[in-house]
Amino acid sequence: MRRDDLLDLNDILQHPGRQLSVEVSTELADEEDLDLVKPLEGVLDAISTGNLLLITGEFTTRAVVECARCSGPIETDITFEIDEQFPVVGVPSSMSHQDFAKVEADEPYPLFEGNNLMVEVLLRQNLLLNFPVQPLCAFGWEGECPVAKERGVAKGTSGAGRTEFEKLKNLVEGSEG
Template structure:
Protein backbone atom coordinates (compact mmCIF):
# COMPACT_ATOMS: atom_id res chain seq x y z
CA UNK A 1 0.00 0.00 0.00
CA UNK A 2 1.50 3.34 -0.94
CA UNK A 3 1.22 6.60 0.97
CA UNK A 4 -2.02 7.60 -0.73
CA UNK A 5 -3.63 4.41 0.59
CA UNK A 6 -3.79 2.77 -2.82
CA UNK A 7 -3.21 -0.95 -3.16
CA UNK A 8 -2.15 -1.84 -6.71
CA UNK A 9 -3.89 -5.12 -7.62
CA UNK A 10 -2.35 -5.53 -11.08
CA UNK A 11 -0.26 -8.51 -10.06
CA UNK A 12 -3.45 -10.40 -9.23
CA UNK A 13 -5.45 -8.95 -12.13
CA UNK A 14 -2.85 -9.71 -14.83
CA UNK A 15 -2.21 -13.26 -13.47
CA UNK A 16 -5.58 -14.98 -12.99
CA UNK A 17 -5.33 -17.75 -10.43
CA UNK A 18 -2.43 -16.17 -8.58
CA UNK A 19 -3.32 -15.40 -4.97
CA UNK A 20 -1.74 -12.39 -3.32
CA UNK A 21 -1.74 -11.51 0.37
CA UNK A 22 -1.36 -8.04 1.73
CA UNK A 23 -0.80 -7.02 5.33
CA UNK A 24 -2.47 -3.71 5.95
CA UNK A 25 -2.91 -1.09 8.60
CA UNK A 26 -4.84 2.17 8.52
CA UNK A 27 -5.83 4.78 11.04
CA UNK A 28 -8.61 6.26 8.91
CA UNK A 29 -7.64 9.76 10.01
CA UNK A 30 -10.53 11.38 8.15
CA UNK A 31 -13.10 9.43 10.16
CA UNK A 32 -14.49 11.80 12.79
CA UNK A 33 -17.14 9.51 14.23
CA UNK A 34 -14.71 6.80 15.19
CA UNK A 35 -12.43 6.96 18.21
CA UNK A 36 -9.75 4.40 17.42
CA UNK A 37 -7.42 3.17 20.17
CA UNK A 38 -5.35 1.10 17.73
CA UNK A 39 -4.98 1.17 13.95
CA UNK A 40 -7.27 -1.04 11.91
CA UNK A 41 -5.02 -3.98 10.97
CA UNK A 42 -5.53 -7.07 8.96
CA UNK A 43 -4.81 -9.13 5.89
CA UNK A 44 -6.39 -8.91 2.48
CA UNK A 45 -6.28 -11.76 -0.03
CA UNK A 46 -6.74 -10.97 -3.72
CA UNK A 47 -7.21 -13.38 -6.60
CA UNK A 48 -8.66 -12.96 -10.09
CA UNK A 49 -10.67 -15.64 -11.86
CA UNK A 50 -10.26 -13.74 -15.13
CA UNK A 51 -13.82 -12.40 -14.99
CA UNK A 52 -13.96 -11.52 -11.32
CA UNK A 53 -11.60 -10.05 -8.80
CA UNK A 54 -12.16 -11.69 -5.41
CA UNK A 55 -11.13 -9.90 -2.23
CA UNK A 56 -11.24 -11.62 1.13
CA UNK A 57 -9.94 -10.36 4.40
CA UNK A 58 -10.22 -9.87 8.08
CA UNK A 59 -9.49 -6.66 9.98
CA UNK A 60 -9.68 -5.74 13.63
CA UNK A 61 -9.18 -2.64 15.76
CA UNK A 62 -9.89 -1.37 19.25
CA UNK A 63 -12.15 1.65 19.50
CA UNK A 64 -13.88 3.65 22.21
CA UNK A 65 -17.64 3.99 22.11
CA UNK A 66 -20.13 5.67 24.40
CA UNK A 67 -22.49 3.47 26.40
CA UNK A 68 -25.98 4.04 24.99
CA UNK A 69 -27.45 3.92 28.51
CA UNK A 70 -25.05 5.75 30.82
CA UNK A 71 -22.68 7.38 28.28
CA UNK A 72 -19.61 5.89 30.00
CA UNK A 73 -16.73 5.29 27.56
CA UNK A 74 -16.32 1.62 26.63
CA UNK A 75 -13.51 0.07 24.68
CA UNK A 76 -14.51 -2.62 22.22
CA UNK A 77 -12.90 -4.63 19.45
CA UNK A 78 -14.34 -4.04 16.00
CA UNK A 79 -14.01 -6.95 13.61
CA UNK A 80 -14.45 -6.56 9.87
CA UNK A 81 -14.86 -9.50 7.57
CA UNK A 82 -14.39 -8.62 3.94
CA UNK A 83 -15.67 -10.78 1.13
CA UNK A 84 -16.19 -8.83 -2.05
CA UNK A 85 -16.09 -9.49 -5.77
CA UNK A 86 -15.73 -7.07 -8.64
CA UNK A 87 -16.23 -7.65 -12.38
CA UNK A 88 -13.10 -7.67 -14.57
CA UNK A 89 -12.95 -6.71 -18.24
CA UNK A 90 -10.22 -7.30 -20.80
CA UNK A 91 -7.66 -10.09 -21.12
CA UNK A 92 -4.92 -10.42 -18.54
CA UNK A 93 -1.59 -9.21 -19.93
CA UNK A 94 0.12 -12.45 -18.85
CA UNK A 95 -1.82 -14.21 -21.65
CA UNK A 96 0.40 -12.42 -24.19
CA UNK A 97 -2.26 -10.44 -26.03
CA UNK A 98 -2.02 -6.68 -26.37
CA UNK A 99 -4.83 -6.36 -23.86
CA UNK A 100 -4.80 -6.08 -20.09
CA UNK A 101 -7.34 -6.80 -17.36
CA UNK A 102 -9.27 -3.91 -15.84
CA UNK A 103 -11.47 -3.99 -12.77
CA UNK A 104 -14.90 -2.44 -13.49
CA UNK A 105 -16.57 -1.96 -10.11
CA UNK A 106 -20.29 -1.20 -10.09
CA UNK A 107 -20.54 0.25 -6.57
CA UNK A 108 -22.22 3.65 -6.20
CA UNK A 109 -19.13 4.94 -4.36
CA UNK A 110 -15.54 5.05 -5.58
CA UNK A 111 -13.46 2.08 -4.41
CA UNK A 112 -10.79 1.95 -7.12
CA UNK A 113 -8.47 4.25 -8.99
CA UNK A 114 -7.81 2.24 -12.10
CA UNK A 115 -6.66 -1.17 -10.84
CA UNK A 116 -5.67 0.17 -7.43
CA UNK A 117 -7.96 -0.36 -4.46
CA UNK A 118 -8.61 2.69 -2.25
CA UNK A 119 -8.10 0.78 0.98
CA UNK A 120 -9.72 3.31 3.33
CA UNK A 121 -12.81 3.55 1.14
CA UNK A 122 -13.35 -0.21 1.40
CA UNK A 123 -12.73 -0.23 5.16
CA UNK A 124 -15.17 2.65 5.64
CA UNK A 125 -17.89 0.77 3.81
CA UNK A 126 -17.23 -2.28 5.99
CA UNK A 127 -17.32 -0.16 9.16
CA UNK A 128 -20.76 1.21 8.32
CA UNK A 129 -22.25 -2.26 8.53
CA UNK A 130 -20.08 -3.57 11.37
CA UNK A 131 -20.08 -0.85 14.02
CA UNK A 132 -22.14 -1.63 17.13
CA UNK A 133 -25.44 0.24 16.84
CA UNK A 134 -26.12 0.61 20.55
CA UNK A 135 -23.03 -0.32 22.50
CA UNK A 136 -23.63 -0.78 26.23
CA UNK A 137 -21.15 -1.04 29.09
CA UNK A 138 -20.67 -4.16 31.23
CA UNK A 139 -23.94 -3.44 33.13
CA UNK A 140 -26.00 -3.74 29.97
CA UNK A 141 -29.49 -2.25 29.78
CA UNK A 142 -30.76 -3.66 33.09
CA UNK A 143 -27.75 -4.02 35.39
CA UNK A 144 -27.23 -1.82 38.43
CA UNK A 145 -24.90 0.59 36.69
CA UNK A 146 -23.51 3.19 39.13
CA UNK A 147 -23.06 5.70 36.32
CA UNK A 148 -26.66 5.34 35.21
CA UNK A 149 -27.87 5.53 38.84
CA UNK A 150 -25.86 8.68 39.46
CA UNK A 151 -27.30 10.19 36.34
CA UNK A 152 -30.86 9.60 37.55
CA UNK A 153 -30.09 11.10 41.00
CA UNK A 154 -28.34 14.03 39.38
CA UNK A 155 -31.22 14.80 37.08
CA UNK A 156 -33.78 14.48 39.93
CA UNK A 157 -31.95 16.68 42.45
CA UNK A 158 -30.53 19.28 40.17
CA UNK A 159 -32.61 19.47 37.05
CA UNK A 160 -30.49 22.25 35.66
CA UNK A 161 -27.21 20.46 36.11
CA UNK A 162 -27.63 17.78 33.48
CA UNK A 163 -28.66 20.41 30.97
CA UNK A 164 -25.61 22.39 31.90
CA UNK A 165 -23.39 19.35 31.30
CA UNK A 166 -25.01 18.77 27.94
CA UNK A 167 -24.48 22.36 26.95
CA UNK A 168 -20.88 22.25 28.17
CA UNK A 169 -20.25 19.09 26.13
CA UNK A 170 -21.77 20.68 23.07
CA UNK A 171 -19.58 23.73 23.47
CA UNK A 172 -16.50 21.57 23.92
CA UNK A 173 -17.38 19.46 20.90
CA UNK A 174 -17.78 22.61 18.85
CA UNK A 175 -14.29 23.90 19.57
Protein backbone atom coordinates in the same frame (compact mmCIF):
# COMPACT_ATOMS: atom_id res chain seq x y z
CA MET B 1 -4.93 13.71 -2.57
CA ARG B 2 -3.65 10.78 -0.55
CA ARG B 3 -2.00 8.04 -2.54
CA ASP B 4 -0.39 5.90 0.14
CA ASP B 5 -3.47 3.75 0.74
CA LEU B 6 -3.71 2.64 -2.90
CA LEU B 7 -3.06 -1.06 -3.48
CA ASP B 8 -1.92 -1.85 -7.02
CA LEU B 9 -3.88 -4.89 -8.23
CA ASN B 10 -2.90 -4.60 -11.88
CA ASP B 11 -0.46 -7.53 -11.81
CA ILE B 12 -2.99 -10.05 -10.46
CA LEU B 13 -5.71 -8.69 -12.78
CA GLN B 14 -3.49 -9.37 -15.82
CA HIS B 15 -2.62 -12.82 -14.41
CA PRO B 16 -5.79 -14.64 -13.30
CA GLY B 17 -5.02 -17.19 -10.59
CA ARG B 18 -2.05 -15.24 -9.27
CA GLN B 19 -2.55 -14.36 -5.61
CA LEU B 20 -1.61 -11.22 -3.75
CA SER B 21 -1.46 -11.10 0.02
CA VAL B 22 -0.61 -7.91 1.91
CA GLU B 23 -0.43 -7.02 5.56
CA VAL B 24 -2.27 -3.80 6.32
CA SER B 25 -2.08 -1.61 9.40
CA THR B 26 -3.87 1.72 9.45
CA GLU B 27 -5.17 4.14 12.04
CA LEU B 28 -7.81 5.55 9.67
CA ALA B 29 -6.57 8.88 10.95
CA ASP B 30 -8.78 10.96 8.66
CA GLU B 31 -11.93 9.64 10.26
CA GLU B 32 -13.44 11.98 12.82
CA ASP B 33 -16.33 9.67 13.66
CA LEU B 34 -14.08 6.74 14.52
CA ASP B 35 -12.17 6.54 17.79
CA LEU B 36 -9.67 3.70 17.45
CA VAL B 37 -7.51 2.77 20.44
CA LYS B 38 -5.36 0.43 18.34
CA PRO B 39 -4.57 0.49 14.62
CA LEU B 40 -6.80 -1.56 12.37
CA GLU B 41 -4.66 -4.55 11.39
CA GLY B 42 -5.04 -7.59 9.20
CA VAL B 43 -4.22 -9.27 5.93
CA LEU B 44 -5.88 -8.64 2.57
CA ASP B 45 -5.89 -11.37 -0.07
CA ALA B 46 -6.72 -10.61 -3.67
CA ILE B 47 -7.07 -12.89 -6.69
CA SER B 48 -8.72 -12.61 -10.08
CA THR B 49 -10.72 -15.42 -11.69
CA GLY B 50 -10.63 -13.62 -15.03
CA ASN B 51 -14.01 -11.97 -14.75
CA LEU B 52 -14.20 -11.49 -10.99
CA LEU B 53 -11.79 -9.88 -8.56
CA LEU B 54 -12.07 -11.55 -5.16
CA ILE B 55 -10.89 -9.67 -2.08
CA THR B 56 -10.92 -11.36 1.30
CA GLY B 57 -9.35 -10.68 4.65
CA GLU B 58 -9.69 -10.59 8.40
CA PHE B 59 -9.13 -7.48 10.47
CA THR B 60 -9.09 -6.54 14.13
CA THR B 61 -9.00 -3.30 16.04
CA ARG B 62 -10.09 -1.82 19.33
CA ALA B 63 -12.44 1.15 19.38
CA VAL B 64 -14.21 3.45 21.79
CA VAL B 65 -17.98 3.31 21.36
CA GLU B 66 -20.89 4.86 23.27
CA CYS B 67 -23.01 2.84 25.68
CA ALA B 68 -26.52 2.61 24.17
CA ARG B 69 -28.06 3.31 27.58
CA CYS B 70 -25.89 5.90 29.31
CA SER B 71 -23.69 7.14 26.43
CA GLY B 72 -20.63 6.41 28.54
CA PRO B 73 -17.46 5.42 26.65
CA ILE B 74 -16.72 1.70 26.28
CA GLU B 75 -13.60 0.14 24.78
CA THR B 76 -14.43 -2.87 22.68
CA ASP B 77 -12.53 -5.24 20.39
CA ILE B 78 -13.87 -5.42 16.86
CA THR B 79 -12.99 -8.27 14.49
CA PHE B 80 -14.47 -8.63 11.04
CA GLU B 81 -14.01 -10.46 7.78
CA ILE B 82 -13.95 -8.97 4.33
CA ASP B 83 -15.40 -10.95 1.45
CA GLU B 84 -15.93 -8.84 -1.65
CA GLN B 85 -16.28 -9.51 -5.37
CA PHE B 86 -15.91 -6.99 -8.16
CA PRO B 87 -16.59 -7.50 -11.87
CA VAL B 88 -13.57 -7.45 -14.18
CA VAL B 89 -13.85 -6.52 -17.85
CA GLY B 90 -11.41 -6.92 -20.72
CA VAL B 91 -8.95 -9.70 -21.55
CA PRO B 92 -5.91 -9.99 -19.26
CA SER B 93 -2.76 -8.75 -21.00
CA SER B 94 -1.09 -12.10 -20.20
CA MET B 95 -3.54 -13.65 -22.72
CA SER B 96 -3.87 -10.86 -25.25
CA HIS B 97 -1.55 -8.38 -26.87
CA GLN B 98 -4.34 -5.90 -27.63
CA ASP B 99 -6.38 -5.83 -24.44
CA PHE B 100 -6.03 -5.70 -20.68
CA ALA B 101 -8.23 -6.50 -17.67
CA LYS B 102 -9.83 -3.72 -15.72
CA VAL B 103 -11.91 -3.63 -12.54
CA GLU B 104 -15.40 -2.29 -13.11
CA ALA B 105 -16.75 -1.77 -9.62
CA ASP B 106 -20.33 -0.55 -9.38
CA GLU B 107 -20.20 0.75 -5.81
CA PRO B 108 -22.08 3.96 -4.95
CA TYR B 109 -18.75 5.47 -3.82
CA PRO B 110 -15.34 5.28 -5.52
CA LEU B 111 -13.38 2.27 -4.34
CA PHE B 112 -10.85 2.00 -7.16
CA GLU B 113 -8.59 4.33 -9.06
CA GLY B 114 -7.99 2.40 -12.24
CA ASN B 115 -6.77 -1.00 -11.03
CA ASN B 116 -5.70 0.38 -7.65
CA LEU B 117 -7.83 -0.46 -4.63
CA MET B 118 -8.46 2.37 -2.15
CA VAL B 119 -7.72 0.18 0.85
CA GLU B 120 -8.81 2.62 3.56
CA VAL B 121 -12.21 3.21 1.95
CA LEU B 122 -12.84 -0.54 1.80
CA LEU B 123 -11.69 -1.02 5.41
CA ARG B 124 -13.73 1.89 6.69
CA GLN B 125 -16.94 0.61 5.08
CA ASN B 126 -16.44 -2.86 6.51
CA LEU B 127 -15.48 -1.57 9.94
CA LEU B 128 -18.62 0.57 10.17
CA LEU B 129 -20.78 -2.38 9.10
CA ASN B 130 -19.31 -4.42 11.93
CA PHE B 131 -19.62 -1.86 14.70
CA PRO B 132 -21.64 -3.15 17.68
CA VAL B 133 -25.27 -2.05 17.26
CA GLN B 134 -26.18 -1.59 20.91
CA PRO B 135 -23.03 -1.74 23.00
CA LEU B 136 -23.61 -1.66 26.76
CA CYS B 137 -21.26 -0.71 29.58
CA ALA B 138 -20.71 -3.01 32.57
CA PHE B 139 -24.09 -1.99 34.05
CA GLY B 140 -26.08 -3.28 31.07
CA TRP B 141 -29.74 -2.32 30.67
CA GLU B 142 -30.79 -3.11 34.24
CA GLY B 143 -27.80 -2.31 36.47
CA GLU B 144 -27.58 0.69 38.75
CA CYS B 145 -25.53 2.70 36.31
CA PRO B 146 -24.65 6.03 37.99
CA VAL B 147 -24.34 7.80 34.66
CA ALA B 148 -27.72 6.58 33.40
CA LYS B 149 -29.28 7.47 36.75
CA GLU B 150 -27.90 10.98 36.58
CA ARG B 151 -29.12 11.43 33.03
CA GLY B 152 -32.54 10.03 33.94
CA VAL B 153 -32.95 12.60 36.71
CA ALA B 154 -31.79 15.40 34.48
CA LYS B 155 -34.27 14.34 31.82
CA GLY B 156 -37.14 14.23 34.31
CA THR B 157 -36.58 17.74 35.66
CA SER B 158 -35.53 19.67 32.59
CA GLY B 159 -39.02 19.59 31.08
CA ALA B 160 -37.60 19.78 27.59
CA GLY B 161 -40.70 18.22 26.05
CA ARG B 162 -42.96 20.62 27.88
CA THR B 163 -40.94 23.62 26.75
CA GLU B 164 -41.28 22.47 23.15
CA PHE B 165 -45.02 22.14 23.63
CA GLU B 166 -45.30 25.62 25.11
CA LYS B 167 -43.38 27.05 22.17
CA LEU B 168 -45.70 25.32 19.72
CA LYS B 169 -48.76 26.48 21.64
CA ASN B 170 -47.56 30.09 21.63
CA LEU B 171 -46.87 29.86 17.93
CA VAL B 172 -50.36 28.57 17.16
CA GLU B 173 -52.03 31.10 19.44
CA GLY B 174 -49.90 33.91 18.02
CA SER B 175 -50.82 33.08 14.44
CA GLU B 176 -54.51 32.86 15.22
CA GLY B 177 -54.78 35.87 17.45
